[in-house]
Amino acid sequence: MDSATQILDIAERMMRREGYNAISFRDIAGEMGIKSASLHYHFPKKVNLGEALVARYHKNFHDTLGARTSGLSDPSAKVQIFIDLHRSAIQDSGLICLCAVFGAEAKGLPETIGQGVKAFFNANIAWLSQMYRDANVPNPEQKAKASIAMLEGALIVASVSGDISVFEAAAKFAA
Amino acid sequence: MDSATQILDIAERMMRREGYNAISFRDIAGEMGIKSASLHYHFPKKVNLGEALVARYHKNFHDTLGARTSGLSDPSAKVQIFIDLHRSAIQDSGLICLCAVFGAEAKGLPETIGQGVKAFFNANIAWLSQMYRDANVPNPEQKAKASIAMLEGALIVASVSGDISVFEAAAKFAA
């Protein structure tokens, strides 16, 4: 695996646990076994790393979503895949959505990062709206907004409480 | 107003915008017009300030909730007050819930702060469960967990998107 990818992997895991400002270049480099100065070769400034994290997270999420739903025609089944993608994060590794964490800190982050987070939420709302519309759910856009809010919030509350049942309660509504 | 209260007010507003780690003693002192060293007289260490913030936030929220619902008997009306309390934060000042922000960063914060955040969520879930139970809503606890997750998440998504309609969509479900 190339270094840039390794940096992104470690940074994403750490920041999804502790936030953007809590993690330093030294923390990331330390776990890689290299020096922090070397990180600047791949990401000149911290903001570049943050932007790359959000962009990659957004792309990975929707690539995975597309791949897993490509064979399906039932919109309700696709929504379930969407929910499962959120569940697997907290279930497999106890991690919150990167954009939920950055979203909570957004007003103190470089503006480009906030814009990336906003784009992620908007894309998810648009995707989910279409699914609900296809499933003839009333007020599909409103339901999509509520579902996104619930899934993101559920990850945070479940993580803090150490209680996955909070997520399951949310998942039941979004379905 | 005494200095400790003033410090808490400023720190709360700043941290609800940018997070715990983004705000320094100098930031807070600067806005108060005093020196950062003076803050240590009121809160010896930063963790003491963080703990006090969560404790006060928790107490203020439930005191206000108690005061505004004391004359009411209809549980649905009480739930509406609960939702309004969340709405007023983002509507009046664009602020996210302190515990949503700290919850997102929790794994990187002192453990006592994480425990305070957890206690806040648990208290809210318990309170809301009782309201739904009184209103004969099916699965009151599950609905309470989903509603808390949704309201907290909606504050974050609405804040990042600059779109209050996300909160209104969530409010409609929780009602």
Place this chain on the structure above:
DNA sequence: GTCTATAATTTGATAGAC
């Protein structure tokens, strides 16, 4: 790509005067 070395700044925190 990674290293050493280093600079500039920020941060949490303390000691002691007033």
Place this chain on the structure above:
DNA sequence: GTCTATCAAATTATAGAC
């Protein structure tokens, strides 16, 4: 309660060797 003075450590970032 607030100040000045100060500190040790951490942080982002750069320059230049290998």
